[in-house]
Amino acid sequence: MQSKTVQELRALAQSMGIEGYSRMRKDELLSALKKAERSAQRKEAAKSKAAPSKGKQAEPVTSKGAGARKKPAEEEEIPPAEHIERRDEHFASEEEQVEDAKFMTAPPGMQAPATAFTGDLGEDLDALPPVHGPKLTLLAQKPGVLHAYWSLEPGRTTRQSGLLLRLSYVTEQTAAIIEEVPLPSDSGHWYFHVDPAMPGTEVYLQLGHYAEDGEFITAIRHGAVRLPRLGASSSTDRNWWVNDEDFRRMYLRSGGLLRGDKLTWPGGVSSPGGAITSRFL
Amino acid sequence: MNPKGYFALVLHAHLPFVRHPEYDRFLEEDWFFEALTETYLPLLEVFEGLERDGIHFRVTMSLTPPLLSMMTDPLLQQRYERYLNERLLALEGERKRTEGDAYFHPVVEFYTHFFERLRHQFVDRYQRDVTQAFRRLMEAGYLEIITCGATHGYLPLLAQQEESLYAQLSMAVRTHQRILGRRPTGIWLPECGYIPGVDRLLAEFGIDFFFLDSHGVLNADPRPKYGVHRPVRTPGGPAAFARDYESSKQVWSAEEGYPGDSVYREFYRDAGFDVHAPHIDAMLHAGLRTFTGLKYHRITGKGDWKEPYHPGWARERAAEHAGDFLFNRQRQVEWLASFLDRPPIIVAPYDAELFGHWWFEGPQWIDFLFRKMACDQEDIRAITPREYLDWHGDLQTSQPPECSWGAGGFHEVWLNGSNDWIYPYLHSAAERLSGLVQRFPDADGDRAWALDQAARELLLAQSSDWAFIMKTATSVDYAVRRTKTHLHRFNRLADMAEYGHYDHDYLRAVSDRDSLFPDIDYQIFQRRPMA
Numbered sequence: 001m002q003s004k005t006v007q008e009l010r011a012l013a014q015s016m017g018i019e020g021y022s023r024m025r026k027d028e029l030l031s032a033l034k035k036a037e038r039s040a041q042r043k044e045a046a047k048s049k050a051a052p053s054k055g056k057q058a059e060p061v062t063s064k065g066a067g068a069r070k071k072p073a074e075e076e077e078i079p080p081a082e083h084i085e086r087r088d089e090h091f092a093s094e095e096e097q098v099e100d101a102k103f104m105t106a107p108p109g110m111q112a113p114a115t116a117f118t119g120d121l122g123e124d125l126d127a128l129p130p131v132h133g134p135k136l137t138l139l140a141q142k143p144g145v146l147h148a149y150w151s152l153e154p155g156r157t158t159r160q161s162g163l164l165l166r167l168s169y170v171t172e173q174t175a176a177i178i179e180e181v182p183l184p185s186d187s188g189h190w191y192f193h194v195d196p197a198m199p200g201t202e203v204y205l206q207l208g209h210y211a212e213d214g215e216f217i218t219a220i221r222h223g224a225v226r227l228p229r230l231g232a233s234s235s236t237d238r239n240w241w242v243n244d245e246d247f248r249r250m251y252l253r254s255g256g257l258l259r260g261d262k263l264t265w266p267g268g269v270s271s272p273g274g275a276i277t278s279r280f281l
Numbered sequence: 282m283n284p285k286g287y288f289a290l291v292l293h294a295h296l297p298f299v300r301h302p303e304y305d306r307f308l309e310e311d312w313f314f315e316a317l318t319e320t321y322l323p324l325l326e327v328f329e330g331l332e333r334d335g336i337h338f339r340v341t342m343s344l345t346p347p348l349l350s351m352m353t354d355p356l357l358q359q360r361y362e363r364y365l366n367e368r369l370l371a372l373e374g375e376r377k378r379t380e381g382d383a384y385f386h387p388v389v390e391f392y393t394h395f396f397e398r399l400r401h402q403f404v405d406r407y408q409r410d411v412t413q414a415f416r417r418l419m420e421a422g423y424l425e426i427i428t429c430g431a432t433h434g435y436l437p438l439l440a441q442q443e444e445s446l447y448a449q450l451s452m453a454v455r456t457h458q459r460i461l462g463r464r465p466t467g468i469w470l471p472e473c474g475y476i477p478g479v480d481r482l483l484a485e486f487g488i489d490f491f492f493l494d495s496h497g498v499l500n501a502d503p504r505p506k507y508g509v510h511r512p513v514r515t516p517g518g519p520a521a522f523a524r525d526y527e528s529s530k531q532v533w534s535a536e537e538g539y540p541g542d543s544v545y546r547e548f549y550r551d552a553g554f555d556v557h558a559p560h561i562d563a564m565l566h567a568g569l570r571t572f573t574g575l576k577y578h579r580i581t582g583k584g585d586w587k588e589p590y591h592p593g594w595a596r597e598r599a600a601e602h603a604g605d606f607l608f609n610r611q612r613q614v615e616w617l618a619s620f621l622d623r624p625p626i627i628v629a630p631y632d633a634e635l636f637g638h639w640w641f642e643g644p645q646w647i648d649f650l651f652r653k654m655a656c657d658q659e660d661i662r663a664i665t666p667r668e669y670l671d672w673h674g675d676l677q678t679s680q681p682p683e684c685s686w687g688a689g690g691f692h693e694v695w696l697n698g699s700n701d702w703i704y705p706y707l708h709s710a711a712e713r714l715s716g717l718v719q720r721f722p723d724a725d726g727d728r729a730w731a732l733d734q735a736a737r738e739l740l741l742a743q744s745s746d747w748a749f750i751m752k753t754a755t756s757v758d759y760a761v762r763r764t765k766t767h768l769h770r771f772n773r774l775a776d777m778a779e780y781g782h783y784d785h786d787y788l789r790a791v792s793d794r795d796s797l798f799p800d801i802d803y804q805i806f807q808r809r810p811m812a
Contacts, residue, residue, distance in 0.1 A: 078594045079543055081601070093688040094533040098635045100753045102296060102312060103746075105571045107549040113308060113569035115759040119766035120303050121790055128765060129772035131709045137441060139704070140683065142691035149705050189701050228683045228691050233502035240506040240677040246620070250508035254495050255526030 131187070136220040138167075138205040143230040144196035148205055150220075151187040162209045166216065167192050169203045170224065178203065194227075201227055284662040286510075286614035287626040287669060288654070289522070290647070291341045291492060293469045294321065294633035295433055297746040297763075298347035298797050300357055308566045309759055313351050314364040317411070318574055320637035321352075322399050323644040325414050328423060331651055338423060338651035339663040342415070342633065343469035345429040346456040347744070349412055350797040353460055358409040365400045367564050368574065372396065374560025375552070375575070384589040388577045391592050416461050425665035427467035428457040431798070434743035435695045437474045437683060438704060442711040445743065446482055448805040452740060452798055454486050459800060467491065467666060469630075471745050472695070473524075473686035480517030480680075490520040490666045492630055494686035498523035501679040510617055510625035512666070514676040521681055522666055527613060528629040531606055539602040540640035544594045547578040548639060550587055576641075599642040603649035611660045626669050627661075700748040706768050710739050713775055715808040720779075724803070727783040732803035734788065735774035737795050739806070742767035770795070 106112040119125060135151040148165060157163055163183040168175055178194055194203070202224040208217045232251060236242060296316060301307040331338045344352075351357050372393045379386040407414050418424040430436065431452035439445040450468075457465045467490045468483060475493055483491060495509050498521055505513050509523035532538055539545075552561055552575035564573045578587035579595070610627060617625040636643030654663055670676075687694035696704070714735060724732055742764055750760035770791055777783050 078591075078597060081542055081544075081598065094538070095632070095686065096688055096694070096753060098533070098632050098639045099749065100755050101548065101639045102316065102632075102634050103309075103750055103753075103755045105308060105311065105756065107551070107554065107572075110554060110570070112756065113566060113571050115756065115762065116304060116308060116567070117301070117759055117762050117766075119762065119769060121770065121787065121794070123766045123769040125762055125765050128706060129768055131705045132713070135705065135709065137705070137708065139438060139441075139696060140692065141696050142689055142693050145693075147696055147701060149701065151705055187705070226683070229500065232500050233504050233679075235503040237503040237506070237677060237679070240503075242504060242506040247504055247506075247508075250510075251499055253527075254499055254509045254523075255530075 134220055136205060136207050136222045138203070138222045138225045140225055140228050141191070143228050144194055146192040146194065146203065146205075146225065146227075148190045148192065148222075149188065150183070150207055154186055157183055157186050160209065163207065163219075164209060165190060166206045166208065167194070167203060168206070169194075169198060183207065196227070196230060198227075201229075203227060284614075284624070285618040285660045286624050286662075287664040288610060288661050289339070289341055289626055289628045289664055289666055289669070290650075291343075291469070291628060291630035292324070292633035292636070293343045293429070293630060294348055295343070295345040295429060296348055296351065296634075297433065297744045298350060298741060298795075300351060300354060300794075300796070302356055302793060306360075306566055308569075308571060309756065310357065310360060311364075311566075311572070313357065314361050315572070315574055316634050316638055317361055317403070318364075318396075318399060319641065320634050320644070321411055322402055323637050324633070324647070325411065325418075326398075326402065327644045327648045328418050329414075330648065332418070332421065332423060334652075336652055337655045337663060339425070339665045339668070340423065340647075341425040341427060341467070341665050343427045343429050344412070344415060344457075344461075345433055345469075346431050346453050347433065347797065349456060349460045352412045353410060354796075362400075362404060362409065365396060365403065368396050369393070369400065371560045371564050371573070371575070374558060375556075378556075378558060378560075385577055388590050388592075391590075392575055412460050419461065419463070425467065425667055426457075426461060426463075426465070427469055428453045428465035429469045430471040430745075431456065432740045432744040433471040433746060434740070435471050435474045435685075435692070435745035435748065436479055437476045437685065437692055438695055439707065439711070439743060440476055440478070441708045442715065443478075443482075443809040444715045444806045445707075445711045446479065447807075447809055448736070448740065449743070450482060450486050450488075451805045452801060455800060456798060473497065473684070474692070474695075474745075475521075475681055475685070476683045477680055478517075480515035480519055480521075482517070484518035488519050490522060490670060492522050492524065492628065493681055494684060494690060495524050495526045496690055497521065497681045497684040498679075500684070501681045503679055505679050506677055507621060507623070507625065510621065510627070511623060511673075512626070512670070512676055513679040513681070516678060516680050520666070520670055520674075520676055522626070522628045524630050524686065525627045528606070528610060528627055529631075531609065532629070532631060532635070539606075539646065540635070540643070541580065542598055542602070543580050543582060544591065544598050545580055546576055546590050546595060546641035547580045547587055548576065548641070550578040551576050595642045596645055599645040600649045603646050603653055606646075606650060607653050607658070607661075611658060614661050623673060623675075626664065626666075626673075628666075694752055695745055695748040697752060699754075700751040703742075703748060703764055706764075707739075707743055710742065710768065710771050710775075711806065714739055714771075714803070714806045717775060717778055718804055718807050722804075724778070727785075727788070728778050728781070729803070730788055730792075731774045731778040731783065733801050734792055734795070735771050735778065736801055736803040736806055737798055738767045738771040738774060738791075740798070741795055742771065767795070 131151045134153065137149050139147045141147045165181045165183060167178045169178055179192060181190060204224050205222040206218045207220045211217050296313050299309045299312060301310065328340065372389060375389045376393065379389050403409060415424065415426060419426045430449040434445065434449045436446055436449065439449070454465060464487055466488065468488050470479070470491050473492060473494050475497060490512065498505055498509050498513055501513055509525055512520040512522040514520055530538065551572045553565065553571050553573035561573065562568065565571055577590055579590045581588045613627065614625060636647060651663060654661065684690055685692060717732060721728060721732065747760040747764045750756050
């Protein structure tokens with residue numbers, strides 16, 4: 001987050017519905033975004049009936065004994081099997097929560113100790129080494145979402161107005177423009193939301209501008225990117241033939257559709273920060 | 282009698298390379314010490330017990346190159362011994378503090394025996410090197426140890442420069458062979474991240490099999506006749522095994538999973554936060570409250586009130602849960618065998634650290650599971666993917682789609698608003714390094730030194746753990762700083778190699794800090810023809 005430019009942070013703030021973002025300085029933007037993110041999380045947690053309770057701490061045990069209780073452990077009976085909701089709304093999956101536990105140094109809700117690490121060989125942690133040369137890259141994030149980043153020499157966007165990012169798709173017969181976005185800065189990121197069921201499987205990205213005669217002049221292009229596919233293949237192998245009904249049964253039983261259920265994209269809204277619900281702090 | 286089907290337990294053991302000789306104690310090194318304490322050493326104890334009792338068992342386990350490097354690092358070995366000693370010392374204080382307490386004193390006694398046993402296992406039996414214990418079990422045929430990316434780089438998002446994929450695989454295979462004495466024949470792709478084309482690269486390195494999440498095989502083209510219950514052969518050659526959804530959710534799932542049972546140990550309650558006493562404070566880092574690994578409570582219920590942990594009860598429950606899991610797998614195999622014309626394999630992959638670190642009783646559950654599987658039934662038999670391919674290797678050829686096992690099934694976890702800023706830097710550094718390889722194909726002396734170290738820095742920056750941590754918001758500062766530090770170090774080293782001005786003090790200092798892969802060769806970043 002720290003590494004984002006003020007312009008990128010403003011765009012994020014706009015997408016989060018933060019008021020007065022255009023007048024804020026970088027540190028103000030950062031704290032406003034943090035606040036908005038926290039309140040969004042709180043709302044989410046309040047919505048869920050099984051709100052996690054792990055974060056809070058009971059009284060610290062400082063003296064001998066831990067309060068009066070009726071019987072020592074040996075005389076009690078094993079409690080019946082009971083499944084406790086461990087899932088924290090914070091995580092998108094159980095796998096994520098388990099993996100996250102590997103890096104945890106304090107329970108949720110407690111102040112985690114700050115890291116002692118600072119690069120001690122003269123590394124400037126407030127800056128990053130420059131990315132050389134004009135660059136334009138397009139990466140698939142998931143079905144329906146593509147991520148672009150670009151980097152031009154400093155000052156290019158101020159010297160030359162009208163620079164655009166243009167996303168197109170190609171099929172065997174046609175090429176068509178999906179979206180054009182004015183370039184907001186010399187370097188940055190953009191998430192394109194496209195129809196996952198759009199025709200053609202390959203998209204490409206150009207950075208350029210319109211000439212006076214209306215022709216699009218390409219400065220940099222990024223070659224074809226295949227859109228990730230969602231759903232089962234429609235082709236069947238003659239040597240390993242399987243009928244539709246059997247395949248569907250096995251597919252459902254194997255949880256094949258669950259992945260699809262989890263995928264969401266906010267209907268065609270492109271933005272520099274990606275999905276508005278993404279956790280970014 | 283032939284079993285109706287097979288079961289493959291796959292454990293992915295990994296931590297990023299965290300080693301800081303420039304500090305006397307370092308908070309994030311505890312990640313590794315906690316995993317040794319609760320997962321790696323207890324798993325070895327379980328495996329050795331099964332071997333001793335002549336129980337048939339098979340486990341496929343990835344030990345990633347950074348993990349192998351940390352396990353064999355003398356500084357970290359010494360610091361882990363200190364970690365154990367500190368806990369044993371603190372436990373002496375805890376025994377006094379809880380004396381006469383019928384609830385917590387037995388838990389403290391339990392931990393004292395636990396840490397004494399670990400110390401004996403680590404120091405006396407393994408001579409501080411756990412890789413040799415894993416290696417022995419591998420050579421005896423119980424463990425199939427597979428590799429991973431050199432630094433767990435997320436391949437689909439590094440594929441902009443194919444040389445990055447090549448470097449990740451090449452250094453992984455080399456490290457595996459150096460430490461375990463064998464070339465790996467299988468791989469756990471970091472986060473199961475796959476794009477078509479990776480299959481062809483794996484074949485170049487002699488890799489015969491890898492793993493995908495369920496949808497990776499279900500959505501393969503053409504349609505896989507056996508769904509997730511048999512591997513497919515990728516066009517590049519290696520076989521792709523799919524995660525079985527049913528067995529997975531019983532262990533992972535919050536709703537149906539075992540680890541949330543109320544008698545199991547509570548992960549989040551820790552003496553480091555609960556107990557204020559000098560002998561506990563002695564384990565903390567610069568006085569900052571942090572996990573100590575002494576966790577005295579059981580999950581109990583949803584509220585804040587937690588009852589004391591009772592190891593005996595938890596063990597009973599682990600046995601019940603192992604029986605339940607086995608029963609369900611038997612039913613599953615019966616159902617599958619009723620319509621499949623070949624024996625199915627149920628692949629159950631997990632993060633190794635789920636067992637022990639997250640679910641403290643997990644290693645006991647594995648112990649009970651294999652004992653019951655070997656002694657109580659004949660429907661299902663434990664197997665490794667390698668053995669399955671040897672016996673039932675007539676596979677359908679099909680190309681899996683781009684996918685991962687992360688939330689959403691694609692790349693969103695490692696590419697979103699919290700971490701997208703790293704990719705321009707990672708891609709541009711890889712481009713620069715492969716340019717330097719082309720320009721200096723036969724570098725020696727200082728230039729080779731600088732380029733080799735630059736390759737280490739780039740590999741470390743590519744570790745997918747940093748992007749993951751930035752996303753889940755735990756220890757974000759550390760992940761951001763590590764990424765930036767490696768990028769800065771890379772840049773300075775690349776400048777040295779390019780312009781020929783060498784700073785030997787700097788070269789020595791940086792090689793001492795980021796010291797993994799002693800046999801690296803910068804040529805692994807050689808430019809590759811586009812696929």
